Amino acid sequence: MGLPLVLYDNNSNLLTIYGVQNKITGAYINDATVAVTLKSKERANLGGETWPLAGSYVSGSNGNYQFVTTGSVVYPAGEQGFAVVTITKGSYTAEFEFECEFAVRDKASTP
Numbered sequence: 001m002g003l004p005l006v007l008y009d010n011n012s013n014l015l016t017i018y019g020v021q022n023k024i025t026g027a028y029i030n031d032a033t034v035a036v037t038l039k040s041k042e043r044a045n046l047g048g049e050t051w052p053l054a055g056s057y058v059s060g061s062n063g064n065y066q067f068v069t070t071g072s073v074v075y076p077a078g079e080q081g082f083a084v085v086t087i088t089k090g091s092y093t094a095e096f097e098f099e100c101e102f103a104v105r106d107k108a109s110t111p
Contacts, residue, residue: 004100004101005098005100005101006103007069007073007101007102007103008075008103008104009074009077009103010071010105011071011105012069012071013068013073014068015036015066015067015068015069015083017034017064018063019062020032020063020064020065020087021063028062029063029087030061031089032065032087032088032089033054033087033089034085034086034087035052035053035086036084036085037051037052037053038051038073038082038084039082039083039084040076041080046073046074046075046076048070048072048073049072052086053067053069055067075102075103076102078102078103078104079101080100080101081100082100083100084096084097085097085098
């Protein structure tokens with residue numbers, strides 16, 4: 001995910017995790033279970049979606065996974081929150097947290 005991660009209210013949002021790999025062997029992991037949960041700054045799960053949201057492996061990539069949120073997620077516009085990503089492969093689990101900003105899309109700038 002790029003920084004800063006901006007998620008827009010009343011929109012489907014695409015989140016991408018790039019290059020999941022085994023840091024010991026350097027091998028990309030294309031068959032992990034990857035999930036994301038979006039949380040408010042108070043660390044409460046956002047409403048409007050069933051969390052955690054499962055990610056899908058991007059076919060032909062090197063460890064890339066994508067998530068698509070629905071337009072029904074209730075974002076506290078103008079606030080910051082967190083995307084918590086959990087990656088599981090066999091008996092190994094990694095969890096990462098990314099800061100994100102919840103915003104309202106400027107209608108003048110959309111196509």
